[in-house]
Amino acid sequence: KNQVEQSPQSLIILEGKNCTLQCNYTVSPFSNLRWYKQDTGRGPVSLTIMTFSENTKSNGRYTATLDADTKQSSLHITASQLSDSASYICVVSDRGSTLGRLYFGRGTQLTVWP
Amino acid sequence: DTGVSQDPRHKITKRGQNVTFRCDPISEHNRLYWYRQTLGQGPEFLTYFQNEAQLEKSRLLSDRFSAERPKGSFSTLEIQRTEQGDSAMYLCASSTQAGQNTDTQYFGPGTRLTVL
Numbered sequence: 001k002n003q004v005e006q007s008p009q010s011l012i013i014l015e016g017k018n019c020t021l022q023c024n025y026t027v028s029p030f031s032n033l034r035w036y037k038q039d040t041g042r043g044p045v046s047l048t049i050m051t052f053s054e055n056t057k058s059n060g061r062y063t064a065t066l067d068a069d070t071k072q073s074s075l076h077i078t079a080s081q082l083s084d085s086a087s088y089i090c091v092v093s094d095r096g097s098t099l100g101r102l103y104f105g106r107g108t109q110l111t112v113w114p
Numbered sequence: 115d116t117g118v119s120q121d122p123r124h125k126i127t128k129r130g131q132n133v134t135f136r137c138d139p140i141s142e143h144n145r146l147y148w149y150r151q152t153l154g155q156g157p158e159f160l161t162y163f164q165n166e167a168q169l170e171k172s173r174l175l176s177d178r179f180s181a182e183r184p185k186g187s188f189s190t191l192e193i194q195r196t197e198q199g200d201s202a203m204y205l206c207a208s209s210t211q212a213g214q215n216t217d218t219q220y221f222g223p224g225t226r227l228t229v230l
Binding site for chain 2: 004034036041042043044045046049089091101102104105106107
């Protein structure tokens with residue numbers, strides 16, 4: 001069964017600190033992995049996308065890693081800001097259909113305190 | 115604003131009523147998706163259009179749900195005889211066929227449905 005599991009479910013950190021969010025998946029065949037940021041009451045916004053051959057990608061203070069062998073990904077946030085408070089969703093696409101079906105994790109709810 | 119827009123943003127209805135949501139994708143995007151998201155969960159795929167053709171529907175899309183994209187631009191999602199279990203955020207996303215399986219989906223703000 002194709003699944004995407006994220007941990008932790010929620011996380012609270014102080015402003016300025018770093019944090020790392022985890023994503024494990026069983027989606028096969030694998031096409032790509034994306035991290036989205038979703039603010040409360042808003043639609044998700046894409047942060048990074050990585051294909052099989054990529055093992056790291058950065059977008060400002062966000063750095064995503066991918067280990068396709070162990071089927072794990074992480075999202076590292078550096079020098080957190082209050083505006084980073086949001087849900088971070090890991091999304092994996094399969095290669096088994098022309099659609100490239102997306103499998104969503106439940107998200108990690110990050111809260112940054114001043 | 116040239117992003118994906120959805121209307122209405124919020125809808126409260128009584129059980130048994132019909133509701134219709136609208137999604138306007140980014141103008142040059144030929145792919146349009148509908149998702150449903152409940153509290154604390156990630157979005158769940160409902161259906162997908164390429165231009166005006168509805169190419170895939172999830173098993174989640176019961177016969178009370180119908181989606182259209184008549185001219186390959188905006189799309190509507192109708193729920194008939196709403197049930198309390200339909201209460202959720204309904205998200206629309208669009209993308210362009212830049213490359214198979216690597217197109218980024220841009221999401222709208224969602225329509226939050228509450229069925230009383």
